[in-house]
Amino acid sequence: MASNRLRQVQQHLEGSDPVIDPSRIDGQVVVITGAAQGIGRSAALLFAQQGGKIAINDLDKDKAAKVVEEIRRLGGEAESCPGNVLDEQFPQQLMDAVLQKWGKINILVNNAGFCNDSAIHKMTEDKFDIIMKVHNYTPYRMIRALSSHWMDPAFREMPKAVVNVSSTSGLHGSMGQINYATAKSGILGLTKTVASEWSRYNVRANTVAYGWIDTRITRPPTESEVMTVGGQVIKSGIPLNAKKWRDTSDIPLGRPGTAYEAARVMLFLASPMSSYVTGTCIECTGGRFM
Numbered sequence: 001m002a003s004n005r006l007r008q009v010q011q012h013l014e015g016s017d018p019v020i021d022p023s024r025i026d027g028q029v030v031v032i033t034g035a036a037q038g039i040g041r042s043a044a045l046l047f048a049q050q051g052g053k054i055a056i057n058d059l060d061k062d063k064a065a066k067v068v069e070e071i072r073r074l075g076g077e078a079e080s081c082p083g084n085v086l087d088e089q090f091p092q093q094l095m096d097a098v099l100q101k102w103g104k105i106n107i108l109v110n111n112a113g114f115c116n117d118s119a120i121h122k123m124t125e126d127k128f129d130i131i132m133k134v135h136n137y138t139p140y141r142m143i144r145a146l147s148s149h150w151m152d153p154a155f156r157e158m159p160k161a162v163v164n165v166s167s168t169s170g171l172h173g174s175m176g177q178i179n180y181a182t183a184k185s186g187i188l189g190l191t192k193t194v195a196s197e198w199s200r201y202n203v204r205a206n207t208v209a210y211g212w213i214d215t216r217i218t219r220p221p222t223e224s225e226v227m228t229v230g231g232q233v234i235k236s237g238i239p240l241n242a243k244k245w246r247d248t249s250d251i252p253l254g255r256p257g258t259a260y261e262a263a264r265v266m267l268f269l270a271s272p273m274s275s276y277v278t279g280t281c282i283e284c285t286g287g288r289f290m
């Protein structure tokens, strides 16, 4: 059985044109949550440039529509799928809508997220809960919503990949982020379980753990970067005076990463570039905490 599978892959590789770029995902359908800005937006543009058809989800429907316009202007294919990933029914509705439009889903990038920090003794159950929901429950529900499609024998040979997002907070802990660190650690076990259980359906699942990536989550907070989610007001940003956090002396590459650099790791994990990689976590941190 195993050797049959290896032979099939070898035949496929030998039969394919060696100049085909394994980072191409031509015709593959990609769902990216939280894709209106930051890392998700860069991933949407990059995946579209590599030939993917992109379903752009975000809470912010105006910004999501702009990303769709950008992709179409560049000759790519994209559709806006606005909505709150925290709504229990939303993951299934999202997948059903994408399947209705394109007939299949190859890649799921569970990117939507935010922080809601407090010191341990000041953390509330509500703040803890919403972070577990957005970084653990939602990715689980998104993946579960693909069950019948991805377990369908008619789609057995189709390439399928999940990319989940963790953080150095999840790998090493982080002061003031007991909720976020817990959830970003939990996503590692979730991902490995998908990789184990669904490899038989030709699904790969991997995580990328980011360090300091320059997005609104890590820029100084502004009045406009505030969102209301699940009845809670979430303020994005890290204050300029968070000196320890903003110190780059422990980052061997000496700077934060850009959203495009972050998105390239997602593309690696989603594309044939990583066809023999599953259940792992790649750290995209400029070397911080190595």
Ligand SMILES: NC(=O)c1ccc[n+]([C@@H]2O[C@H](COP(=O)([O-])OP(=O)(O)OC[C@H]3O[C@@H](n4cnc5c(N)ncnc54)[C@H](O)[C@@H]3O)[C@@H](O)[C@H]2O)c1
Pocket (backbone or CB within 6 Å): 033, 034, 035, 036, 037, 038, 039, 040, 057, 058, 059, 060, 083, 084, 085, 086, 110, 111, 112, 113, 114, 115, 134, 165, 166, 167, 168, 209, 210, 211, 212, 213, 214, 215, 216, 217, 218, 229, 236
């Ligand atoms: N920027 C970093 O340094 C860093 C580090 C580690 C991990 N991460 C993770 O990377 C991911 C992307 O973050 P980013 O830095 O690009 O932040 P960002 O704020 O720029 O983008 C996040 C996007 O997710 C959307 N979103 C949030 N909650 C949502 C919901 N309930 N439903 C739908 N959309 C929702 C937001 O509207 C926003 O557009 C997050 O999971 C974050 O935790 C970021």
